[in-house]
Amino acid sequence: xxxxxxxxxxxxxxxxxxxxxxxxxxxxxxxxxxxxxxxxxxxxxxxxxxxxxxxxxxxxxxxxxxxxxxxxxxxxxxxxxxxxxxxxxxxxxxxxxxxxxxxxxxxxxxxxxxxxxxxxxxxxxxxxxxxxxxxxxxxxxxxxxxxxxxxxxxxxxxxxxxxxxxxxxxxxxxxxxxxxxxxxxxxxxxxxxxxxxxxxxxxxxxxxxxxxxxxxxxxxxxxxxxxxxxxxxxxxxxxxxxxxxxxxxxxxxxxxxxxxxxxxxxxxxxxxxxxxxxxxxxxxxxxxxxxxxxxxxxxxxxxxxxxxxxxxxxxxxxxxxxxxxxxxxxxxxxxxxxxxxxxxxxxxxxxxxxxxxxxxxxxxxxxxxxxxxxxxxxxxxxxxxxxxxxxxxxxxxxxxxxxxxxxxxxxxxxxxxxxxxxxxxxxxxxxxxxxxxxxxxxxxxxxxxxxxxxxxxxxxxxxxxxxxxxxxxxxxxxxxxxxxxxxxxxxxxxxxxxxxxxxxxxxxxxxxxxxxxxxxxxxxxxxxxxxxxxxxxxxxxxxxxxxxxxxxx
Numbered sequence: 428x429x430x431x432x433x434x435x436x437x438x439x440x441x442x443x444x445x446x447x448x449x450x451x452x453x454x455x456x457x458x459x460x461x462x463x464x465x466x467x468x469x470x471x472x473x474x475x476x477x478x479x480x481x482x483x484x485x486x487x488x489x490x491x492x493x494x495x496x497x498x499x500x501x502x503x504x505x506x507x508x509x510x511x512x513x514x515x516x517x518x519x520x521x522x523x524x525x526x527x528x529x530x531x532x533x534x535x536x537x538x539x540x541x542x543x544x545x546x547x548x549x550x551x552x553x554x555x556x557x558x559x560x561x562x563x564x565x566x567x568x569x570x571x572x573x574x575x576x577x578x579x580x581x582x583x584x585x586x587x588x589x590x591x592x593x594x595x596x597x598x599x600x601x602x603x604x605x606x607x608x609x610x611x612x613x614x615x616x617x618x619x620x621x622x623x624x625x626x627x628x629x630x631x632x633x634x635x636x637x638x639x640x641x642x643x644x645x646x647x648x649x650x651x652x653x654x655x656x657x658x659x660x661x662x663x664x665x666x667x668x669x670x671x672x673x674x675x676x677x678x679x680x681x682x683x684x685x686x687x688x689x690x691x692x693x694x695x696x697x698x699x700x701x702x703x704x705x706x707x708x709x710x711x712x713x714x715x716x717x718x719x720x721x722x723x724x725x726x727x728x729x730x731x732x733x734x735x736x737x738x739x740x741x742x743x744x745x746x747x748x749x750x751x752x753x754x755x756x757x758x759x760x761x762x763x764x765x766x767x768x769x770x771x772x773x774x775x776x777x778x779x780x781x782x783x784x785x786x787x788x789x790x791x792x793x794x795x796x797x798x799x800x801x802x803x804x805x806x807x808x809x810x811x812x813x814x815x816x817x818x819x820x821x822x823x824x825x826x827x828x829x830x831x832x833x834x835x836x837x838x839x840x841x842x843x844x845x846x847x848x849x850x851x852x853x854x855x856x857x858x859x860x861x862x863x864x865x866x867x868x869x870x871x872x873x874x875x876x877x878x879x880x881x882x883x884x885x886x887x888x889x890x891x892x893x894x895x896x897x898x899x900x901x902x903x904x905x906x907x908x909x910x911x912x913x914x915x916x917x918x919x920x921x922x923x924x925x926x927x928x929x930x931x932x933x934x935x936x937x938x939x940x941x942x943x944x945x946x947x948x949x950x951x952x953x954x955x956x957x958x959x960x961x962x963x964x965x966x967x968x969x970x971x972x973x974x975x976x977x978x979x980x
Contacts, residue, residue: 458864458881465859465974466525469601473523477596479536482516487589511588514538517581519596525889526602526855526979528570533581535563541587550577550598571600573726574855602855602979603648603722604729605848607775607821610653610794610803611641614716617658626658626711627704634670635716638700649695649722649858649976650702651819653805655715656680657687663708664945668861670697674705675861677973679896681943684710687807691817691947693894693975695858696721717803719819720775720848722856728774729852730978732845732892732951735779735911735933736766739830739842742783751837752830754789759796763826766844773822775848777949779935780830781815781841782808789834796823800831808838813937815907817947819848843933845949846892853980854891865972868901872967873960875904878930879970884956884977885917891952892978897960898945898971899938906964907934908946912953920957930961938968 518534537543545557549569557565571577576599583592614621614635621635638645656665664678680690694702706712739746739760746765747758764770782791790804806816820828832838865881873879884890899908911933915925936946950958962968 458883459885461862461864462883462974465862466857466977469857469859473599473601475521475596475598477519477594479516479518479534479594482592482594484515484590484592487584487591512538512541512585512590515583515585515590515592517583517592517594519579519581519594521579521596521598523601524568525570525600526857527572527574527600528568529598529600531567531569531579533565533567535559535565535583537562539588541585544584544586546582546584548580548582550579574600574602574604574724575726599724602857603724604727604855605720605722605775606727607720607848608643608718609798609821610717610719610792610801612715612717612803613637613641614714616713621716626713627706628711629709630705630707632703632705633714634701634703636700637696637702637721641718643718643721644723645700647696647700647721647723649693649856650718651720652692652694652702653689653717653719653803653816653818654680654692654704655687655689655804655807656682656712657715658711658713659684659686659708660710660712661708663706663710665712665714666705666707667692667694668703669695670699670701670703672697672860677861677863677896678898678945681898681945682712689804689807689816690945691819693947719821722858728848728850730846730848730854730856730892731852732854732949732978733767733847734951734953735843735845735909735931737841737843737933738765739840741839741841746842751784752832752840753837754832754835757800757829757831759827759829760842761827762822762844768844768847769849770826772849772851773826773847774850775819775821776828776844777846778818778820779815779843779845779933780806780818781813781934781937782806783813783839783841785810785812785834785838786836787834789832789836789838791840792831792833793818793820794829794831795821796825796827796829798823800829804833815934815936815946817949846951854978855980856976856978858976859974862974863971864974865970867969867971872901872969873962874967875962875965878959878961880913880920880957880959881972882917882957884952887956890956890977890979893950893952893974894976895948895950896945896973896975897935897948898943899936899968900943900971901969902938902940902942902964902966903968904964904966905939906962906966906968907937908970909933909961909963910935910948910950911959911961912951913955913957913959915957916955917957928959930959930963934963
């Protein structure tokens, strides 16, 4: 029998008998439908309109038959001498479609049947031209290479009546890019930081200001927070969501009485700049929230997803000296140039950090090199516990980060890299309303050493990653979860021709028998758009997956 510590840290073999757990087509199909619905709602909330009344009409310098049958232009008309086709105008309505894209509806009106050239100037150096002879609704999609505001101009040229009609609308795609923020505590209900002092009551809420706080701009669209529950009086979970919206049917941190549990969250920011938290338990809880970065609709750092790769394992001497990390000590980790991360230009790194075999309770803090350790935490643990947490860490100018064991006694530390942020990374983040994608309790438990597959981005190569919250519950033995891209396509699963994939040597969350454990997962879609959730335990478990956003270029 393999030991719990070995299973928890993803060391040990997985038998070849593993097969994908049974997944009805209607269930997996509903996943794609939920993603499309959440994405459409998020992107489509960006709507821009310039009515036809704003159209500017002018006379052209060419006679009506200029350019036809070899004729050339004669003397220009007097400025403003627009006598024919007085109804030539265009109404512009644009809406977001993707993190970088918009759809433009140009409603063209004309008083007479005429030869009309339609030119769309997208405001990014690109144009496209079409023609019509009558009133028409012309639809066009466009993807901007860079985020930000673009002035889109549509010009109608009536070639028969020497008239132009021009209208413009300023548009902005809904995607956001990341700016690292030095780890900073924004909320601590124990101390009255960011909210009134005192625990959050059963099924009560608290809120924290994000936009305009601690150097975060007022226009921030989403925020990366390390959310910690402590002093829990009973079991339950906490849900984070943007203020001004309905409480979603999702969870971010699950806990039992007396437990201190952290979890990384990337949560949309409400229109008023706040994020809210609801305590879904029958007892009081204290909440702590530390910011590590934020997203804005600017050309900051995009995201590049990577296949999970282990870069630190103190048990093996990988990435640091062999042996447990002493209490109250710090060690550096080289990020730049490791495991697919480029050697320069990286502003932050997305990691999954695991503590195992700690000799006493404590916490880990990750922070950029060249700085003092902040008074924040990323992973909280008790004696003998194996626990993981997702972490986004700014990278120092030398390409390194630091890991500090804030406990008084030694512990083993494992670090897996899952992606990075840089100005050269193309994918922007599209936050969505928290949406439950998958709940095995409604279908069938995932057997031990088996996996469940989800076609998150089938046929959508521009989608490179998802921000998910994965939770295991009804765990019947110790184990860990590994989330990774699948080498099979969705078509292969439909046709029954899939080949058993091999899970990577990494872990996203760890559990003991009977525990309910969540963790944020920044999941790469790989080459096929299908991701796997591996139950790396010897016993069955249930899995729940909630989506909070996606990365696309």
